[in-house]
Amino acid sequence: MDKYNKNVKRKRRHIKIRKKLSGTPSLPRLCVFRSSKNIYAQLIDDINGNTIVSASTLDKDFNGVGSNKEAARIVGRNIAKKALDKSITNVVFDRNGYLYHGRISELADGAREAGLQF
Numbered sequence: 076m077d078k079y080n081k082n083v084k085r086k087r088r089h090i091k092i093r094k095k096l097s098g099t100p101s102l103p104r105l106c107v108f109r110s111s112k113n114i115y116a117q118l119i120d121d122i123n124g125n126t127i128v129s130a131s132t133l134d135k136d137f138n139g140v141g142s143n144k145e146a147a148r149i150v151g152r153n154i155a156k157k158a159l160d161k162s163i164t165n166v167v168f169d170r171n172g173y174l175y176h177g178r179i180s181e182l183a184d185g186a187r188e189a190g191l192q193f
């Protein structure tokens with residue numbers, strides 16, 4: 076199985092997930108994107124089409140390697156802190172078609188540690 080087929084399958088899974096999940100201003104969607112070198116997370120209000128807050132390993136306040144589990148946990152904590160600053164405590168987790176394993180689960184655990192509930 077080559078990388079192209081894996082990405083096509085992931086996108087199909089993401090479409091199935093998105094049919095069931097939607098973010099609102101009071102309950103935004105925590106969407107995660109994982110590349111080979113970085114990890115990104117953002118809280119999205121799907122009704123208005125706005126990104127409320129975002130965090131990634133490319134932020135200026137992030138130091139370290141962006142492609143490991145520790146980085147994913149730090150990004151999860153950062154997104155949770157930014158969300159709590161905007162008085163958002165509950166979110167819907169959108170794993171974007173990725174398996175809930177490795178960096179994706181570490182990001183979710185970091186966000187839960189910092190105070191987000193999902």
